Amino acid sequence: xxxxxxxxxxxxxxxxxxxxxxxxxxxxxxxxxxxxxxxxxxxxxxxxxxxxxxxxxxxxxxxxxxxxxxxxxxxxxxxxxxxxxxxxxxxxxxxxxxxxxxxxxxxxxxxxxxxxxxxxxxxxxxxxxxxxxxxxxxxxxxxxxxxxxxxxxxxxxxxxxxxxxxxxxxxxxxxxxxxxxxxxxxxxxxxxxxxxxxxxxxxxxxxxxxxxxxxxxxxxxxxxxxxxxxxxxxxxxxxxxxxxxxxxxxxxxxxxxxxxxxxxxxxxxxxxxxxxxxxxxxxxxxxxxxxxxxxxxxxxxxxxxxxxxxxxxxxxxxxxxxxxxxxxx
Ligand SMILES: [Zn+2]
Numbered sequence: 001x002x003x004x005x006x007x008x009x010x011x012x013x014x015x016x017x018x019x020x021x022x023x024x025x026x027x028x029x030x031x032x033x034x035x036x037x038x039x040x041x042x043x044x045x046x047x048x049x050x051x052x053x054x055x056x057x058x059x060x061x062x063x064x065x066x067x068x069x070x071x072x073x074x075x076x077x078x079x080x081x082x083x084x085x086x087x088x089x090x091x092x093x094x095x096x097x098x099x100x101x102x103x104x105x106x107x108x109x110x111x112x113x114x115x116x117x118x119x120x121x122x123x124x125x126x127x128x129x130x131x132x133x134x135x136x137x138x139x140x141x142x143x144x145x146x147x148x149x150x151x152x153x154x155x156x157x158x159x160x161x162x163x164x165x166x167x168x169x170x171x172x173x174x175x176x177x178x179x180x181x182x183x184x185x186x187x188x189x190x191x192x193x194x195x196x197x198x199x200x201x202x203x204x205x206x207x208x209x210x211x212x213x214x215x216x217x218x219x220x221x222x223x224x225x226x227x228x229x230x231x232x233x234x235x236x237x238x239x240x241x242x243x244x245x246x247x248x249x250x251x252x253x254x255x256x257x258x259x260x261x262x263x264x265x266x267x268x269x270x271x272x273x274x275x276x277x278x279x280x281x282x283x284x285x286x287x288x289x290x291x292x293x294x295x296x297x298x299x300x301x302x303x304x305x306x307x308x309x310x311x312x313x314x315x316x317x318x319x320x321x322x323x324x325x326x327x328x329x
Contacts, residue, residue: 002287003085003286003290003297003300004085004283005085006085006286006300006301006304007085007086007087007324008084008085008087008282008286008300008304009086009087009088009089009269009304009307009308009321009325010081010086010088010089010271010272010307011213011236011238011269011271011307011311012092012215012240012273013081013090013091013092013271013272013273013274014092014164014273014274015074015077015091015092015093015113015130016060016073016097017057017273017274017275017277018081018272018274018275018276019060019064019073019076019077019276020077020276021039021043021044021276023072023076024063025039027064027069031063031065033062033063035060035062035063037059038059038060044276044279045276045277047277049248050166050247053247053277054137054165056277057277061097064097067108067109067112068112070098070109070112070113070116071112071113071115071116072116074116074117074120075119075120077091078116078117078120078126078128079120079124080275081126081282082120082124084282084283085282086126087125087126087127087321087324088129088308088313088321088324089128089129090129090130090131090160090311090313091128091129091130092130092131092133092162092164093113093130093131093132093133094132094133094134094135094146094164095109095132095145096134096138096142096146098110101142101146101149102145103145103148103149106149106153107152110130110153110157110158113128113130114156114157117157125324127313127317127320127321128157129157129158129160129311129312129317130157130158130159130160131158131159131160131161131162131312132146132147132150132153132160132161132162133146133161133164134161134163134164134165134175134178135163135164136163136164136169136175136192137165137166137169139169140174140177140178143178144177144178146161146178147161147177147178147179147181147182148181150182150187154185154186154187156314159187159188159311159314160188160190160312161179161182161188161189161190162189162191162192162211163175163179163192163209164192165192167193167195167197167201168196168197171201171204171208172191172193172204172205172207175191175209176208179191179208179209179210179211188212188213188312189210189212189213190213190214190215190238190312191205191209191211191214192214192215193205193215193216193217193219194214194216194217194218194219194220195215195216195217195218195244195249196219196249197219198219199226201219202214202217202219202220202223203229206229206230212233212234212235212236213235213236213237213238214230214235214236214237214238215240216237216239216240216249217230217237217238217239217261218239218244218250218256218257218258218261220237220261220266221257221260221261227265227266230266231264231265231266234267235267236267236269236310237261237267237268237269238269238271239258239271240270240271240278241256241258241270241285241288241289242272242273242279242284242288243273243274243278243280244256245278246277246278246279246280253292254292258270258289258293259293267310268303268306269303269306269307269310270282270285270286270289272285286300301327304325305325308321308322308325
């Protein structure tokens with residue numbers, strides 16, 4: 001059985017991390033950049049562990065050098081994502097990879113991404129929104145220009161601020177300045193936590209950064225009081241099981257805590273994170289949840305409703321996407 005045709009909402013992706021390897025290879029060839037070392041014999045991305053994954057990711061990003069590259073990337077990603085039934089997608093975009101954190105350059109890159117998103121919505125019926133993202137392992141100071149870019153361009157396409165990258169770099173409180181800046185501008189917040197860091201990292205992220213969503217968050221499973229806090233505050237987890245399995249954040253699909261989190265009353269959603277890196281798609285995630293935990297159409301429908309309710313978009317967009325989730329008559 002395949003769940004490809006179910007309309008899906010996906011909240012946790014990284015735009016560059018969704019880049020099909022063939023697309024990155026094509027750009028490298030056009031620009032004469034040698035990144036052959038980042039691919040395996042089959043042409044997929046190759047890495048040993050999480051830190052190596054971050055290096056390979058950043059090497060792939062060196063091919064993305066202009067707004068036009070990001071326009072083409074956005075279109076390539078949306079074509080691939082829409083083919084798996086995704087009707088609404090949020091993606092992390094980093095000003096660090098789009099003009100080095102410079103606001104004027106960021107606006108040019110943003111315009112190109114919006115251009116592609118508008119074209120894809122008209123052609124493919126998929127809506128894309130962007131979450132401006134600081135890169136944690138670049139340090140707290142480097143996250144400030146990203147937050148400024150979010151504040152200055154918050155609106156129709158930019159709907160959130162977040163932080164990605166190496167979770168073990170510093171503690172959440174070190175990054176509070178950027179999150180405070182975004183919150184004061186009314187920007188919804190999410191942050192990667194509890195992928196590697198365990199319950200204390202999730203707890204500190206909630207307390208010091210004031211997020212309403214957590215990227216991954218699976219480390220919370222080991223702390224019942226923290227789960228109660230997450231439930232009480234209605235914090236939504238952007239869970240990416242296939243990513244966790246490939247990066248060995250969990251022992252395997254059978255050991256993934258998503259089912260325990262959901263059964264405890266936590267609002268869980270499912271996303272692909274960086275699908276070609278983790279050899280996954282939204283269809284594959286649903287198929288594995290079905291095979292491993294017996295989740296079926298009703299579970300997925302409820303989960304997509306949870307995801308849409310937690311989406312950072314405006315209410316008109318939410319109502320428009322809700323219609324796409326209704327079962328076909
Ligand atoms: Zn992520």
